[in-house]
Amino acid sequence: MTDGLRLITEADVDEIALGAAVLGTGGGGDPHVGSLIAKRLIRLHGPVRVIGVDELTARDLVVPIGGIGAPSVDVERIMAEAELAHALEAIERATRRVPTAVMPIEIGGGNSMIPIAAAAVSGLPIVDADAMGRAFPEAQMVTFHLAGYGPGTTVLVDHHGNEVVSRPVDGVWSERLARAVTIEMGGAATMIDYVYGGDVVRECAIPGTLTLARRIGQVLLGRGEEQLRDDERIAALCLELDAVRLFDGKVVDLRRQFEGGFTKGAADLEGTGDDRGHAFRLDFQNEMLLARRDGELAAVTPDLIAVLDQATGHPITTEALRYGARVTVIGMPCNAKWRTDVGLENAGPGHFGYDVAWAPVEEIAAARAASLVEATERRTDRTPEPREDAA
Structure with a gap:
């Protein structure tokens, strides 16, 4: 790990987006689209200040913001920049409190970019942490929920200007209500939930994940201390993440559909x-969730499964995966909170x-x-030992 991020400039965005796409395990929204939005807003409003979890106090109000919906919809209907300001204004009205920082709800693909863009447009700092580690x-699949905290006041907005404020009784109901609303909004929306003071964020958040994403991006882009060849980058990435190489193969069959607000499907590799x-x-269901080699378990959620381009090591999302693609699949241990x-x-x-x-991905690999x-x-x-020639 490099030193923690203190400022996010345009030059940092591509590295963070690439690394977050690896941690996003195929989901979390399209990183390319998200990076274009984040870079444009940084160009217009200036760099984004980054603060660590340990800098937060109970007086802070941290707003996790991201996208909800199917990745296949995200790439066809780009999020309107106005949604960011709209969502932040809506949560301020609904809670009657002024946010002091934003935070990624997950460190995945486009959902690592949305809070950077929101920080740029609002002038708020971003917390170097998230609530999933993937x-x-x-x-409801966030560390706040694991610790027993509810979603609190929840806001969803869309590109039409619709605004829905709800107060679900728990995380499961938050998912059910938000998914139904998102489907009606066309399959994708901007969402804020689990808005808490800095003391709760310190307790629950997984720290340093923006910094980790940038480091992954630096490895894959060859911008670290060592200049790596393409064929060395996946090995270097595995070393950085304590990951295991699960399979090298070619996509020979792919089934993918939009169902119930998710992109669901399966891919077969040769x-x-x-x-x-x-x-x-x-x-997969937005994210890669289960991997089997010759019918035997190779890795399974909540551990991370990432699909990488075999030549460059760059991550491939579930939406971007194509028939004939030559890929390398790696598995990574999830954060201990999920185990x-x-x-x-x-x-x-x-x-x-x-x-x-479930079995730890590293133990499955070691047993194999x-x-x-x-x-x-x-x-x-x-x-048999070779026989000596007869005399």
Whole structure:
């Protein structure tokens, strides 16, 4: 990790967007569109000041802001910049309190860019933290909910100027209500929820995730201390994130549809290189949630599954994934908050209807590596020694 961010300029935006797209595990909104909006607003209003979680006090009011809806809609209907100011004004009216900072609700793709854009247009600082450490498809899948905090006053706005304020009784109801409203708004909206004082944010937020996203982007763009070749970047990224390389392959089948306010589907991969002769399947709901190699579990939510371009290492979102693409799939351990009983209950495989038991991605990879070594040793032991030629 590099030193924490203190200021976000136009030059930083592409690095953060690229890194957040890796952490977004295929979802979180389109990072390219979001970066264009963030850069334009920084150009108009100036750089965004960044503050750390440890700088917050109980007197602060932190506003998590982001997009809700299906990624397939986001790329076809670009968010209007006016939605940002509208959402911030709406939450101020509804709570009768003045925000002192904004924050990403998730560090994923476009949803890392929306709060930067909101900070630029409002002049507020942005907190170097988020409430997921990745992207998740549902509104209650945040660390505030895990800690027992409700969503509080919630605001949704759209490009038509519609404004919906609600006060759900809990995070699950927040998701149900917000999803229904979002569908009526055309499948995408700007959302504010879990607005709390700095003391609660200090307790719940996952710190340093904007800084981490920038560092990932620097690795993939070759802007770090070492100039890496394309074929070295994925290995360097895995080292940076304690990630494991799950599969190299080509997309041979892809099913994707808009359903219930989400982009849902699956992708089948055919192995290349060392994985030739093997098959891999990815299931997604906005984000990549389940990975299976030859039918066996390779990684599953809440651990992170990212699909990278095999040549450049750049992340590929679920919406951008295409038939014939040559990709590398990596798995990363999620934040420890998600590996608790309450974390797995809210974002584990059972929540999404997958009939698999969660296991840490690093342990699955280690067990597979050990079985390969054992199999190789068995083959070696069975190889007969060459006979000496008869005299």
